[in-house]
Amino acid sequence: MTITRKIFVAQLSIALLLVGGMYLFVQWSFDAGFIRYVEERENQVTERLVDELAAVYEVDEGWDALADSPTRWLQLITSVVALPMKGKRLQDHVEQVRREGWPPGKLMQPPAGMPRPLEWRIRLLDQQQRMIYGAANEPLTDFELHPIQTRQGDLVGYLGMQKDNSGFLAARDVQFSQQQTKAYFIIALVMLLLSAGVALPLAHHLVGPIKALTLATRRLASGDYSPRIIHKNHDELGQLAQDFNELALTLSQNETLRRRWVADISHELRTPLSILLGEIDAMRDGIYALDTHSLNSLHQEAQLMARLINDLYELSMSDIGALDYHKVPVDLGAAVRDALEGFAPALAEKSIQMTTTGLDDVSAIVFADPDRIDQLLTNLLQNTLRYTDANGSARMCLQRQGGRAYLTLEDSAPGVSESELPKLFDRLYRAETSRNRNTGGTGLGLAICQNITEAHSGSLTVTLSPLGGLCFTLELPLIMEESA
Template identity: 40%
Template sequence: MKTGITYRLFLAILLAASLAVVSMVLIMQWSLSRGFLRYINTVEKSSASRLAAKLEDGYARDLSWDFVSRDPSRWRQVVIASLPEEGHPPPEDAPHASPPRPPTGEDGPPPRLLPPHLAHNFAQRLFLLDAGRKILVGQVAVPADSEATPLRHNGRTVGFLGLLPRTNLSEGHQQRFLKEQRLAFALVAGIVVALSAGLSLILAKRLVRPLRELALATHQLAAGSYSVRVPVSSRDEVGQLAADFNSLALTLEKNEKARRNWVADISHELRTPVAILQGEIEALLDGIRQPTPDAVHSLHVEVLRLGRLVDDLYQLSLSDLGALTYRKTDLDLAGLLAESLATFHPAFEAKGISLSGELPRQGPTTAFGDEERLRQLFANLLSNSLNYTDHGGEAAVGLGCREGYATIDFQDSSPGVPDRDMGRLFERLYRVEESRSRAAGGAGLGLAICRNIVEAHGGTIEAQHSPRGGLWIRVTIPLAEGHQ
């Protein structure tokens, strides 16, 4: 069975939370055991300090340690009396011993009873040494590096009192206390894990929900539904992914629409000359028209127009694929532009349009580019001005170089281009006037080819209104390095 990402994320979060809780509980239990043991040792050290004071008072009274070294019951009484606010009845091995009294000989209130096992365990770890560190009282082997509190009389050390620290908790009430704390920790850990499980499931579903929406939208997009969109509900990585998906879907939708328009426009452009050729040929076959030179010339014109359209489509497809061959060398833009102007002068004069060129006589005009493609660029732009400028108008071409770039301006007179069409001039098969005769203009591929040629040279091309009343095409191409 395949586990979904929701439950895998849920298990991952739950596992991380459980490990954190278990680790915390173990560390707290370890810290509690050590801290509780340290606390008990600290309390016992306080008792040992009080015992040291009582022993010093007893030594000052007898001037010897005989009162504890020869009388074990007296040692026990002093030890019990040093415990805070608690006492102990006489031990079982001394049934006739008198009740414990303060070592100072003063009467005091009867002490509270201390459980025997506490005093017994405390006394077993006490040891008393004389000034020469010989054992006077003690039931344990004294380590050589053990700490001992000096006992003084009149500024002179007369003995040492030591207490071996606990290494474990052996009393039942202490173990019960730790057990209760461990159970409390375990209960808290169980509650935290249960809450973590619920929160993890909610969080996993919340995190995976936008991914599910993205997955569903991706399936729809792969099936061809380019209008699908996903909501962007956050600004994190998932939100950025959703925004990128919407951008991708929008781009694919635009590309699909452009492709359909492209196919429809090509079909329309091809259908018209083919229909004309078919009609004229059928008229010749049916004898409606005679195969005169005028009829053959009309067929030849349509074939040439069809050939130009097919060639433009081929050039544009090669340009889009990057398959056009560019043989770039250092070339003189001014000279190349002058040759193109000279080639088109007769055609402009025949239509009654004045063509002028403003080219720099000196200065850097060398660019790194393909001569044939730049000739094609200039020819397309000059042909565009020739075809769409009214009789008696004017066209001007200017070349300027500044800041490492060459700027070439093509301007003509009316008719102009409406603002709504200015941004679409470089689209394929786009003409400003859909009803314009194809005899006056081309198929709307020339400017699209120009844009690809300019971009292949690392430049830019843009259209704007001309002060002369027509169209202004500005081409910017970087100059060759070393000639800037």
Template identity: 70%
Template sequence: MTITRKFFFIQLLIALILVTGMYLFVQWSFDRGFIRYIDEHENQLAESLVIELSAIYAEDGGWDKLAAFPERWLQLVTSSVGLPLTGDRLRHRAERLMENGWPPRHLPHPPAGLPQPFEWRTRLLDAEQRMIYGPRDQPLRELELRPIKNPDGKVVGYLGVERESAMFSAARDLQFSRQQNKAYFVIAVIMLLISAGIAMPLAQRFVDPIKKLTLATRKLASGDYSPRIDHQTNDELGQLARDFNELALTLSQNESLRRRWVADISHELRTPLTVLLGEIDALRDGVYELDRNSLNSLHQEAQLLSRLVNDLYELSMSDIGALDYHKVPVDLGAAARDVLEGLTQAFEDKSIQMETAGLDESRTIVYADPDRIDQLLSNLLQNTLRYTDDGGRVRLTLARKGDLVRLQLEDSAPGVTPAELPKLFDRLYRADSSRNRKSGGTGLGLAICKNIAEAHGGALKAESSALGGLSLTFELPLMKETPA
């Protein structure tokens, strides 16, 4: 079963439950209200009739006059329900009342299942509960007696109202209730049909974005990252569509980066291999003699290729979190001094003036892997040595900043343009557009350094240097206590 059909049947089921519940509740409420209304209406009629009879008793001085004139009694009880008898009808009914007693026995009966009207069930009794108008043999237990009092509060008679039988009580509203039930049933059917008519297009409207998302996901899985979902709403489906579009864009960008990465690696590996094979072919063909210079050239290209492969391996291990880190308390200033001492001669060979500040002033203990920290510092200094012009300046500064220790390496010209600064940590990127390996290295050193810094909870950023070149700032959190 499709989602559209499921959603349609769920909505239809909800509508059916609501309509059925409403139908039953309205029917129950109407029945109870209707019966209560009839009871209250009859109570009001009886109370008003008691007041009238009390006034008649006071005016006549007893029940004799009322008992002698049945027309007066008929007019009284029929007027109480708003259907007063007059003229010939009154006289004719009075005559029959004298002949047959009260209530009349030969009047037309109400429809089957319905009780007799209120005026037919009314009886008049004197103070000793003797029947004045009503069947002489009717048991008093069948009557609901209401006392009739004179102005002094003395009971002078009773108004008796015949109680309805259980069947009449249950069936009193039967006919009207049946009519209402039919109307409710028709309304319920109409509401269900309307609900079904609304549920189907609503279900389709609800499911259409899901269908689009399903189709776009299949294209995404097949390698087509171009589909986008246009669903401009603020609900969960709208958020899902925006997330899908973001995912498709990210996958597309990653695919572009992957292709560029493969192309760059191919280029990086092909160039030293081409040079290496070319020199070997030249030696085989006798173009070059196999001497120390040619072997040194071959060794240099092989070293470059080996360094590139090693850097690629380390970078891939760092990306997947597989590099081993054995962290211990490390004095960052002492580590920087040790790495710098190993490169002092190389800086002197290029006549580069090295300035240091803060390396010996205070202990800056960090929790780090000493080998990885040495690798990071060595890469940074070698990068500076490789790019800084002969006769330039380099300044290495170590300082504490709150809970952090900051190591800043600045060099002189050449500098890096502001547009190139964010790209320095990209893989295989060199600011040198000629991509000359004699000066540019493999283009992976700074990317490896950034991964090492982040693995230690630190950061590495590049800025323009006040000396005219590049400034690389390495920050690490200070160790608060020695780990166990």
């Protein structure tokens, strides 16, 4: 069963329970209230009839005159219920009373379930409970006797009321009840049909985004990252659609980066390899002499290719988390001093003046892998050495603030444009003015630094330096003893 059918059946079942329960409750409430109303009206009719019979007894000074006049008896009991009997119908009843007694036995009986007329259920007895109007052999247990008293309180007779099983006074009461029951049923049926009519479009409306998401996911799984889901509602489905769109966009960007990454690696490896093959072919053909200069050129290209391959390996290992990190408390200032000591001859050879601040004064103990921190510092210093013009300057500063250590490395010209700063950590990226193959860079060092920094829960950012070049800021968390 599809989700649409499940939602439709669930909604229809709930509507059926609600409508059915409401129908039964309203029907029960109506029946109970209507029966009470009919019984109260019947009691009122009985009380009025008792009062009328008491008045007749006082006027006639007994029951003899009423017993001899079926006409007065029929008119009396029918007028009490506002349906006085007259004309031919009255005469027919009177004749039948005179022939057969009361109640008439040969009149047409009402249909099954319909109540008998009130005049058929009324009996009149004297004070000794002898029947005045009614069959003499009728058991009194079938009647509810109501005493008839004069104004002086004298008991002069009884009004017998035979209870009807239907509990109604007249046929119109039964008809009214049946009409109401039919109306309730029709209303309940209409409400159920309306619920079904609303449930089906609602189910389609709710499942529509899910179907769209299913189709889009299938296309995504097949390698098509172009589908997007449009869902304007700010509900759970809207959030799911937004997350799917972000996932598709991320996969599309990653696929673009992967293809560019493969193309860039192919280009970076092909260039030194082409140079190597070209120079070797030239030597074999006698164009270049096999001397020290040629061998140095081949060695330089081979070194560049080896460095590129090594950087690619290091970067791939850091991407998949395969680099081993053996973290211990490390004095960041001491680590920077050791790294600078190794670069001192190269910086002096290029006449780059390095100044330091805080390396000896600031205590910055971080929880890190000494080898990876040394690799990070080496790459940053190598970047400064490689891309800073001769007779330039550089500055290293160590600070601590708010439980974190901040190490900044600034260098002089050349710099890059501000728009290129976010791209410096991209793999194989070289700025047009400062990063090119002639300097020997692979374009992977800063990406490796970024991965090492993230593995130490830190951050590495780059801005323009007041000295004219770049300013790298390394931020690392201090261990708890140092940050306290």
